[in-house]
Amino acid sequence: MTDEVDFEEVAPVLPVRDLDASMERYRRLGFSVRAYEGGDRYAFAERGSVSLHLTEWDEHDPLRTGGAVYLYVSDADALHAQWVAAGVEGRLGEPTDTDYGLREFAYVDPEGTLHRVGSPLST
Numbered sequence: 001m002t003d004e005v006d007f008e009e010v011a012p013v014l015p016v017r018d019l020d021a022s023m024e025r026y027r028r029l030g031f032s033v034r035a036y037e038g039g040d041r042y043a044f045a046e047r048g049s050v051s052l053h054l055t056e057w058d059e060h061d062p063l064r065t066g067g068a069v070y071l072y073v074s075d076a077d078a079l080h081a082q083w084v085a086a087g088v089e090g091r092l093g094e095p096t097d098t099d100y101g102l103r104e105f106a107y108v109d110p111e112g113t114l115h116r117v118g119s120p121l122s123t
Contacts, residue, residue: 073118075119080094090107101121
């Protein structure tokens with residue numbers, strides 16, 4: 001087949017044990033959050049052009065089934081300061097410069113999801 005297909009967006013689906021607590025955590029992290037209006041325990045967390053989907057899963061074990069996302073942002077230091085101020089549970093690392101040209105930090109939430117965040121280093 002020779003037709004070109006453009007990928008336009010991606011929305012990772014992250015497993016959570018407690019959908020309500022996860023929705024509140026993403027709100028505190030500055031995301032707009034809304035629950036799926038169907039019968040499933042599912043929600044959407046959006047900030048700018050980033051969309052994360054949350055699904056409540058009874059078999060989720062943060063030590064075995066956690067997810068990972070990389071969020072490219074305009075200013076990792078500013079976002080880190082916002083997330084520190086939000087006081088969310090989990091492990092929030094300090095921003096550092098990388099040898100591959102990004103300023104980045106990591107946040108692991110109580111659900112075991114690794115959020116790596118990076119912005120281009122100033123030149």
